[in-house]
Amino acid sequence: AQSVAQPEDQVNVAEGNPLTVKCTYSVSGNPYLFWYVQYPNRGLQFLLKYITGDNLVKGSYGFEAEFNKSQTSFHLKKPSALVSDSALYFCAVRDPMDSSYKLIFGSGTRLLVRP
Amino acid sequence: NAGVTQTPKFQVLKTGQSMTLQCAQDMNHEYMSWYRQDPGMGLRLIHYSVGAGITDQGEVPNGYNVSRSTTEDFPLRLLSAAPSQTSVYFCASSYRGVPNEKLFFGSGTQLSVL
Numbered sequence: 001a002q003s004v005a006q007p008e009d010q011v012n013v014a015e016g017n018p019l020t021v022k023c024t025y026s027v028s029g030n031p032y033l034f035w036y037v038q039y040p041n042r043g044l045q046f047l048l049k050y051i052t053g054d055n056l057v058k059g060s061y062g063f064e065a066e067f068n069k070s071q072t073s074f075h076l077k078k079p080s081a082l083v084s085d086s087a088l089y090f091c092a093v094r095d096p097m098d099s100s101y102k103l104i105f106g107s108g109t110r111l112l113v114r115p
Numbered sequence: 116n117a118g119v120t121q122t123p124k125f126q127v128l129k130t131g132q133s134m135t136l137q138c139a140q141d142m143n144h145e146y147m148s149w150y151r152q153d154p155g156m157g158l159r160l161i162h163y164s165v166g167a168g169i170t171d172q173g174e175v176p177n178g179y180n181v182s183r184s185t186t187e188d189f190p191l192r193l194l195s196a197a198p199s200q201t202s203v204y205f206c207a208s209s210y211r212g213v214p215n216e217k218l219f220f221g222s223g224t225q226l227s228v229l
Contacts, residue, residue, distance in 0.1 A: 004157070009155075032215050034217065036220075041222070041223075042222055042223075043119070043205055043207075043220035043221050043222045043223055044158075044205070044207075044218075044220040045220070046217040046218070046219075049215065049217060051215045090157060090158070094215075096215070099165075100160070100163055100171065100173065101146060101148075101163070101165075101209070102148075102160045102163070102173060102174070103158070103160070103218065105157030105158040105159075106157050107155050107156060107157045108155075108157055
């Protein structure tokens with residue numbers, strides 16, 4: 001069965017420091033991988049995706065993610081965190097052979113950036 | 116651009132009541148879906164539609180009905196509300212037939228069933 005794991009409920013980082021939000025997945029074949037961000041009382045917003053090609057994917061707001069097939073990971077990173085990055089982050093995977101186009105979401109990681 | 120619009124934003128129901136959550140999108144997306152978000156569980160797919168007149172079940176369809184009479188609208192009906200349906204509901208849409216496409220989400224409906 002397909003699954004996504006986000007092992008950290010919360011990540012705390014000081015403003016200006018690099019941040020990493022971890023994600024591992026379990027899916028057969030070559031998955032499509034996504035990161036979404038949710039600000040309080042808002043819907044999810046797309047950050048970036050990995051489909052194929054370069055393992056380092058750049059997205060919105062200075063975020064990037066590194067796809068590692070051997071470790072089945074897709075960690076979200078940012079070189080210098082901002083207080084405004086504080087939000088709930090979701091990793092998601094989609095099986096390209098699934099006709100429902102269903103996204104399988106992780107449980108989410110809350111990022112807290114302190115001034 | 117309105118994007119994906121959900122109404123209402125908040126709703127309180129009593130057990131056994133029925134209601135409809137509305138979702139409309141103005142991007143001419145063929146694919147629309149409903150997810151529920153529960154603490155510590157991420158989002159789970161309830162129902163989806165790949166075009167007008169076509170709907171199908173997701174992971175957690177029990178207790179919910181959907182219909183898709185137009186491309187723009189995809190309402191979610193709770194037939195007889197139960198406390199287990201207390202959740203935040205999100206409608207999302209994207210282009211059909213392109214599995215690498217991102218989903219556009221509405222701002223959500225927070226539902227409490229007493």
